Amino acid sequence: MFLTPVELIELTDRKKLSLQVQFLVKNGIRHLVSPSGKPKVLKSEVNRLLFGGTKTISNPDFSHING
Numbered sequence: 001m002f003l004t005p006v007e008l009i010e011l012t013d014r015k016k017l018s019l020q021v022q023f024l025v026k027n028g029i030r031h032l033v034s035p036s037g038k039p040k041v042l043k044s045e046v047n048r049l050l051f052g053g054t055k056t057i058s059n060p061d062f063s064h065i066n067g
Contacts, residue, residue, distance in 0.1 A: 002041060003043060005038075011023075011029075018037070021033060029046075030045050
């Protein structure tokens with residue numbers, strides 16, 4: 001669900017938590033910060049950034065069925 005501490009280091013190129021948060025803010029990466037100061041980034045957020053936007057679910061068109 002969330003990036004691991006190692007994945008956060010790989011993403012931000014920073015080991016210090018405050019610098020990781022600074023990188024996330026600067027790059028517009030949505031995240032939470034835990035009470036202990038650890039940044040929390042959803043893996044889906046990284047996928048959104050890498051693969052372009054969020055996917056939306058639309059209502060399917062069933063007009064061609066039984067009609």
